Amino acid sequence: MEQRRELTRVMLRLVRGMRAIFNTQAQEMGLTYARAHMILAVSRAEGLSQTCLAEVLDIETPSLNRTLDGLEKLGFLERRPDPNDKRVRQVFLTDHARENADQIESFTNDLRARVYHGIDAQALDAALNVLHAMDKNLDEMRHPCPK
Amino acid sequence: MEQRRELTRVMLRLVRGMRAIFNTQAQEMGLTYARAHMILAVSRAEGLSQTCLAEVLDIETPSLNRTLDGLEKLGFLERRPDPNDKRVRQVFLTDHARENADQIESFTNDLRARVYHGIDAQALDAALNVLHAMDKNLDEMRHPCPK
């Protein structure tokens, strides 16, 4: 019971903390957490529609849209109309962003290594199981009767 | 490696998801996640300064301040000057909020029970250890040389 409260609490703190650390690193190249991740996602699959990209990043399209606006304004990416469907705009990196992608990837890996330092795979797996179970519970709370 | 990425990902999703579920419940009484938690924190220790309250809730004072503003405007609490120190303003619930506190406590417990349903104490403990280790790593990343 008290453990449950504490798990929630530490999760909240971790998410904020990780974002903050990431931000301080990313701002050296004029980026933020959300923006850097966006660049990585796009670099892994250029030309996706915004809906697809939102699914990949696990966020809603308006959230994505704003991040995209920012990055476009900063010259990191561009949206081009899809010739096959006038509704969609495909997302591409600029050359400038493509140059940075490796660097972002690399410091992301570095930060991840440091955050997870000293945690063995077995423990990690156990934690993952717990969080997945919680995630499943949440899903069922959202969709009460899937029949 | 892939597990690490996934753990981060699911944590992000969980935090957003829990907040969302909580919000839909809380909005029936005109509240939100942050506001409901604030009411609980104040009800557990009325008369704290805002700095103390921020520490209890693990957020920064400007974040707290805004939530407090909202709740004060809605008539859930009030800030009263501390007679012993003209800098501080102590935080108290209104009678109205005090009536709601039990209800908030109760549906918070209910939601927590559902989110953590089916997860045994041992697994929970293992997960908690992992997250605490990460939290510690983060701390060390923030304070490189504590001597």
Next chain:
DNA sequence: AGATAAAGATTAGCTTGCTAATGAAATGGG
């Protein structure tokens, strides 16, 4: 084919976290 429905992007506006900067009050050292 034409009407209706669905899907993609966008806008508007809310929430709640943050940092940086400011002003007022208290504290402490010389």
Next chain:
DNA sequence: CCCATTTCATTAGCAAGCTAATCTTTATCT
């Protein structure tokens, strides 16, 4: 005792998530 520092609250402004609503285009159904 006074000046410098620290502490508390607050303001201003950014970031990034969300829902609801709108507009355009495409798909579907009769």
